[in-house]
Amino acid sequence: MTVRGEADRGEADRGEADLAAGARAAVALRGARLAYGDRVLWDGLDLDVAPGEFVAVLGPNGSGKTSLIRVLLGLQPLSAGTVRVAGGNRRIGYVPQQRAVDTTLTLRGRDLVGFGLDGHGWGLGLRGRRERREKVDAALAAVGATRYGDDPVGLLSGGEQQRLRVAQALVGDPEVLLCDEPLLSLDLANQRVVSDLIDARRRAAGTAVLFVTHEINPVLPLVDRVLYLVEGRFRVGTPDEVMNSRVLTELYRTNVEVVRVRGQVHVVGAQHVCEDEPHHVADEG
Numbered sequence: 001m002t003v004r005g006e007a008d009r010g011e012a013d014r015g016e017a018d019l020a021a022g023a024r025a026a027v028a029l030r031g032a033r034l035a036y037g038d039r040v041l042w043d044g045l046d047l048d049v050a051p052g053e054f055v056a057v058l059g060p061n062g063s064g065k066t067s068l069i070r071v072l073l074g075l076q077p078l079s080a081g082t083v084r085v086a087g088g089n090r091r092i093g094y095v096p097q098q099r100a101v102d103t104t105l106t107l108r109g110r111d112l113v114g115f116g117l118d119g120h121g122w123g124l125g126l127r128g129r130r131e132r133r134e135k136v137d138a139a140l141a142a143v144g145a146t147r148y149g150d151d152p153v154g155l156l157s158g159g160e161q162q163r164l165r166v167a168q169a170l171v172g173d174p175e176v177l178l179c180d181e182p183l184l185s186l187d188l189a190n191q192r193v194v195s196d197l198i199d200a201r202r203r204a205a206g207t208a209v210l211f212v213t214h215e216i217n218p219v220l221p222l223v224d225r226v227l228y229l230v231e232g233r234f235r236v237g238t239p240d241e242v243m244n245s246r247v248l249t250e251l252y253r254t255n256v257e258v259v260r261v262r263g264q265v266h267v268v269g270a271q272h273v274c275e276d277e278p279h280h281v282a283d284e285g
């Protein structure tokens with residue numbers, strides 16, 4: 001048992017409350033630091049993502065968004081701090097960027113979705129095979145892909161392929177869904193379909209969502225909180241708390257104006273920071 005004096009009790013109680021919140025969270029990062037050599041992508045990152053919460057991860061090229069996803073997938077160790085994901089790596093769904101698939105790919109949609117099921121525990125028996133097929137059928141139906149579930153993936157449109165990737169990520173009933181620019185190169189209608197599918201899932205099943213994106217507007221109505229990364233600095237908060245001129249000017253260290261037009265957020269003046277200047281390391285979190 002640890003004995004502590006009055007003076008440090010407040011601090012310790014806060015620490016315990018923090019630990020309790022972390023234990024309930026679907027994703028908990030504490031004092032997380034990621035550096036490649038002497039280049040620090042982020043440091044001192046504390047983030048709890050609650051079950052069912054939708055967190056958008058924003059930031060310019062090279063700010064470490066994909067690296068954060070890799071840490072959560074267990075593919076990249078932290079340089080310091082801790083990371084915990086509910087259910088461990090087996091309960092994570094992952095939706096990658098939409099990208100062109102070789103048109104000669106003869107793999108069927110339902111096979112692609114089936115890759116999302118852990119091969120273990122299903123057995124080779126009839127019952128295992130039937131349960132597996134039912135799960136895949138349900139996942140195909142949930143994303144509206146039943147019609148083309150038996151077609152070769154290479155012949156499907158980008159939007160249809162992306163629905164299958166969402167089905168693949170969801171078929172294993174994940175507690176955490178990690179999405180890395182899943183709307184890139186989709187038209188507006190398909191952006192809407194894919195983001196609505198993800199939103200429906202987190203509402204129905206309490207799946208926590210971390211959603212990396214360059215463009216917040218297509219998901220703005222769904223976003224509970226934003227993690228905004230810029231050159232080693234970051235802010236976490238609601239879209240209103242983070243996506244405003246004062247906070248983004250601090251983050252980018254240049255004059256940035258955030259304008260809201262018809263419910264959309266437009267960031268003016270930040271683009272040149274990531275396009276013209278080499279990415280460099282900031283020394284603070």
Ligand SMILES: Nc1ncnc2c1ncn2[C@@H]1O[C@H](COP(=O)(O)OP(=O)(O)OP(=O)(O)O)[C@@H](O)[C@H]1O
Nearest residue numbers: 036037041059060061062063064065066067068279
């Ligand atoms: N394994 C690695 N070793 C060294 N540097 C790396 C490694 N992985 C990524 N980087 C560098 O870290 C930086 C952050 O990369 P990351 O892909 O996480 O950024 P990002 O925010 O997702 O960028 P983008 O928006 O361009 O996709 C990049 O400059 C990248 O070159």
